[in-house]
Structure formats: C-alpha cells, structure tokens
Amino acid sequence: MAKKSAKNRAGASSPAIEKSARRAEGMVIRNTGSSYMVLTDGADGSVVECRIKGNFRLKGIRTTNPVAVGDRVVIMQNPDGTAYITEITPRTNYIIRRASNLSKEASILAANVDQACLVATLAHPTTSTTFIDRFLATSEAYRVPAILVINKVDLLNEENTDGDGLADDTDGSGRELLDAVSYLYRSIGYEVIQVSAQTGEGLDILRDKLAGKITLLSGNSGVGKSTLINRLIPGLELKTGEISDVHDTGMHTTTFSEMFPLPGEAGGWIIDTPGVRGFGTIEMDQYEVSHFFPEIFRLSSECRYGNCTHTHEPACAVRQALAEGRIAMSRYSSYLSILSDTDPDKYRAPQGS
Secondary structure, three states, X not given: OHHHHHHHHOOOOOHHHHHHOEEEEEEEEEEOOOOEEEEEOOOOOOEEEEEEOOOOOOOOOOEXXXXXXXXXXXXXXXXXXXXXXXXXXOOOOEEEEEOOOOOOOEEEEEEOOOEEEEEEEEOOOEOOHHHHHHHHHHHHHOOOOEEEEEEOHHHHHOOOOOOOOOOOOOOOHHHHHHHHHHHHHHHHOOEEEEOOOOOOOOHHHHHHHHOOOEEEEEEOOOOOHHHHHHHHOOOOOOOOOOEOXXXXXXXXXXXXXXXXXXXXXXXOEEEEOXXXXXXXXXXXXXXXXXXXXXXXXXXXXXXXXXXXXXXXXXXXHHHHHHHOOOOOHHHHHHHHHHHHHOOOOOOOOOOOO
C-alpha cells in the first residue's frame, strides 16, 4: 500500500482521473530534458507542459530523448493539471546523431522536418569540412533535403589589423576560401547560401528558403545560429554567446531544442538545437555509406565490384576519380571517417549498461 501511494504522489493518475482525462493531439515545440511543451491542434491551440507516460524507443537504438521536437503526439490532460504524452504518431522522418564520441546512445535532433540547414563558418570559429560532410551524409541517409548556410561572411572581408584572431583577408584569401567551399558543395548538388547575421547579407534569400517549411537549424557552437534566428524573427531576442579567445570556439547558449514560428503570411517553423562539436553517425551499413555521398554514389556504378567499399578494391572508379581530382580529397576523407563509424568495436557501451 505504501508503494502504491508513493506512485500516485509521483504523478501516476488514479483510475478516476484517467477516466475523466481529456485527449488532445499536438506538436512538440520544446524539449527541456525533463518535460515537453506541446502545442495542441486547433485555432485556439494552447501550449501544454507534458511528461512521458509509456515507453517510446526507436527499434534497436538507445536514445537520450525518445520524444523529439517536431514530433506529433497524443496527450492526456488530467483535471489536476498534469498532462502526459501517451503516443507518438508515425514520423515522416527524423535526424539522429551519436550522443558522444564513445557512446552507443543516440540523440534525435528533430522529427517531421521539411529540410535541414547546417550553419557553418569559415572564420571565428572555423567549421571543419568533416563536420559538414557528416551532417550532409546524415541528412541524405534520412532523406532530409539539406542546405549549407555559411554565416559570418563579413569576417572574410575584414583585415586582421588588431590581433583579434579573425581571418586575415588582406590578400583576398578569405573570399577565395568562401568561393572554393561554396563551389565544392554546389558542384555536388547542395544549395549554399552565404549570409551575415551582422550585416544582413543573404538574409532575404534565406528567409525565402525557410518560408512555409519546418526547418532544422544545426551547427557548431559559436557559428551564430541564435543571432541568425534573432534577425529572422524580430523580437525573439535569444541569448547569444561569446567566442573563446583561447580556442576560438563557441560556448553553448542554447541548452535544449525548441521550435519558433516564422513571421509572415507563408509561416513556417525553425527548430533551434544546441550547438554540437562533433557529429557521430549511426545506423549506417559499410556498404551503404557511399550512397550518402552523391558524387561517390554516381561513380560507384562504374566500379568492377558491386559491393566495392572504394578503399582497396581493384578497378575502383571512385579512387580513380580521386586520383584525377574529380572527387575532393576532403570529401573522400570524410567518407572514410564515417566508414570507420561502422566498426562495431569503435564505440563502447556507457558504464552501467
């Protein structure tokens, strides 16, 4: 009897409350880790704070957040003011990353999105091409159209005259780098938008791409996601962070995922996510990794062997193209790094599992 009473105090509904609970459907717009904010359907939709009731897991995958921002859910609202998510409706898609470099757990970044925008910077801080490629490959794997948004392009025009650690563009090398990176990804088939949250350059183009769509916004800490969102949604005033002078890296300001409605007749939503330093892949088979690199996949049909991994096999069209400069070495290196993720011994189980 004592255990049953303790369970009721912990939030479990009694049969009488469950019988009179009100059912509603809605969309998860915020995940704080301990609770979820759900925007209920209807013209008079309200935002309800909910907890989880039930076991929601992706088959065969341990996740740190079984319910994700963007999920369509069923909730039960009790007369005592408590509310619980009791069901997740089938997802159209989702994007997932490995929770940490040495973990077998995964984190769902968002669900039911129309597209994903990766915000990257080429100076202050510098986003690695490996990070970019891992994000793009994951988007390909989960069939989410991806856009590369290169922010802080204004820094690539400035002269580094005061030792502030910014890119020195006295010889135009900053713009050359921007042009080279943009050309690389555009030649593969990705859309690249060059923006500056400070000057407003490129923001109108970005607004047009976001209008009427649910968009996941992701990137390293310090690339200016919060500043960009503040420019796109006037009055929101998200907290922005400083860049570490020592490591030239960003410090986290966003601590949980949240959706924000876009202004304008077209509407749309932005899903802001905490900044990440690495992007571990998951659920990829070694013979399928090349499918998520469009330029490699196009050439793979010319390889002698149908199950070619493009690492050592004879008559490999991909390695031949690499030698001839038709595939970028940075992209091939990223492909190899993801291929290594498929090694079952690379990641250890969390302690206590």
